[in-house]
Amino acid sequence: MPKGVLTGSRIRARRADMGIKQSELAERVGISPSYLNLIEHNRRRIGGKLLVALARALETEPVALSEGAETALVDALREAAVDASGERGRSRPRGRAMPHPRMSEAELERVEEFAGRFPGWAALLAETRARVLEAERSVAALSDRLSHxxxxxxxxxxxxxxxxxxxxxxxxxxxxxxxxxxxxxxxxxxxxxxxxxxxxxxxxxxxxxxxxGGADAGAGTPQEEVEAWLGARGFHMEALEAGEAGRPEALLDEAVATGVLRGGAARSMAATQLARYAADARAMPLEPFAEAAHEAGYDPGALAGRFGVPVEAVLRRLASLPREGLPGEIGLVTCDASGTLTFRKPLSGFPMPRFGAACALWPLYTALTRPTLPVREVVEMAGRSPRRFTAFAICRPVGEPGFGVPQVLEASMLLLDEGFGAAREAGEVLALGTSCRICPREACPARREPSIIGRQG
Incomplete structure (x- = not known):
């Protein structure tokens, strides 16, 4: 709903608060009471001199009457109505939200008017919804932790x-x-x-x-220690971009001395990550790579051909780009042949399980079943506010091949959020979740155990 549509509601509310009759206000600004009535019921748009005159008569600023309710608050109210309907994740016309059964679509269209007339109640409702979402997230995280x-x-x-x-x-x-x-x-x-x-x-x-320190905080394993350390730096190691000799060891010594990495296992795993980072930085220098990524629309295949490196190296390098200047968030997850997640760079709207197996429908596992063949999918993560991502995945053998040597595989999956555009415009999407235990998609064909949270189509 356009912001101007609410101007009449604000005029009516301001007039009532001041105890002025509609006929009296109309006389002050030189219009008929019937025309003012149409304005106050949002049936006529106003602006210019009339808006200024009304603001002066109501002893307020014109902007206080004309500006719309905060977009975030209105969006939160719309999402609350859709969440309550249980329609999240179900098939519906693009751009059309289905309201709660007790709420007509006409009422949903007036949500901005509600926010404008009753900002306190609107903010309280949005805050309550946020608390419910946070509680559900905590329950899911605690269940995951207790189970695995x-x-x-x-x-x-x-x-x-x-x-x-x-x-x-x-x-x-x-x-x-x-x-x-x-x-x-x-x-x-x-x-x-x-x-x-x-x-x-x-x-x-x-x-x-x-x-x-919380439902999903804390580094209880060496892998979590390493990921927390990298996460505190935004997964971007500025010291390694210049290719200085000895910098990985200095970074590790500092992390151990400050207690961030608390054991030999964590240090060893961090050393492996830094060695990979340094090698990727040498093969794909930051500034040329960032410029090329923007020009190529962040297409890993095109970048791999341009720099002459494996696709999985490009996935890692994209995930290491500094957040500033990017159109959206980038996530990365890797796993071994058993499906165990060995590295996680999370991003908003795509939770990754700390323990146990992830959703079997992730493109990461599809890539694991067909090594060396790239996989691209637009996916939608289950939840009260589903978000879409473009996923690029590939699986490669690790180490040198040889006779009598077991083949070791590693799969990598890069995630680009809707800010990069492709996911938002996709016609077909793959619906998936975090893991079965905390996924609300009850009818999922890949479900291996019942969910502990609310159902979803």
């Missing part, structure tokens, strides 16, 4: 084992009152040792959960 976190699972198993051992020993002591003194002392020592181990396990688990 290997450290959490091992800690709970150790605690249960200690509790079982203590209970068994206590049962023997209770049921055998005439135990030999030596056996009695041995059982007492066992209870003491098991209880100490239980207390240590519980303290360690509490520290681990506290370190997370």
């Amino acid at each position: 976190d290997p450290h959490l699972s091992a800690s709970l198993h150790e605690m249960l084992s200690s509790v079982t051992a203590i209970r068994s020993t206590a049962a023997i002591l209770a049921d055998t009152p005439d135990l030999d003194r030596d056996w009695l002392n041995r059982f007492h020592r066992n209870i003491n040792d098991d209880s100490a181990r239980l207390a240590e396990s519980a303290e360690g688990l509490v520290r681990y959960l506290d370190d997370g």
